[in-house]
Amino acid sequence: MTDWFNTPDPSDTPDEDLDLLDQVDDAIHALAQKLEREPEMKRAEAAAFVKQWAPECSLFMSVIWPAARDAAGLPRKKTDNGRPKKSSVGFSEAP
Numbered sequence: 131m132t133d134w135f136n137t138p139d140p141s142d143t144p145d146e147d148l149d150l151l152d153q154v155d156d157a158i159h160a161l162a163q164k165l166e167r168e169p170e171m172k173r174a175e176a177a178a179f180v181k182q183w184a185p186e187c188s189l190f191m192s193v194i195w196p197a198a199r200d201a202a203g204l205p206r207k208k209t210d211n212g213r214p215k216k217s218s219v220g221f222s223e224a225p
Contacts, residue, residue, distance in 0.1 A: 153184040157194050162201035169204055 157180045164179060165171055171179075176198070177190050184194070196206045 150184075150187065153187060154189060154194060157184040157187065158197045158201060161194060161198035165198055165202035165204060169202070 160182075161176055161180055165176070173191075173195060176195060180187075180190055180194055184190075187194070199206055
């Protein structure tokens with residue numbers, strides 16, 4: 131007799147997906163700790179660091195980077211992007 135309740139359910143997550151989720155979670159946690167110590171870390175440096183935890187993961191920019199910055203208490207995007215800010219002082223015409 132078949133046990134109908136012991137069959138895979140379509141909503142079950144395959145093991146390889148769980149492994150990827152674990153890798154992403156580990157990468158977010160590790161990067162968040164590193165960002166707490168080094169808040170000025172560049173994205174490229176962070177991406178290289180994350181390769182240790184999720185070498186095949188392509189979710190760095192869309193998931194890992196923003197989640198790790200949130201977890202470290204940093205804004206999702208750096209506010210200082212190296213460009214000078216516009217001056218609020220208006221230009222006057224030369225006499």
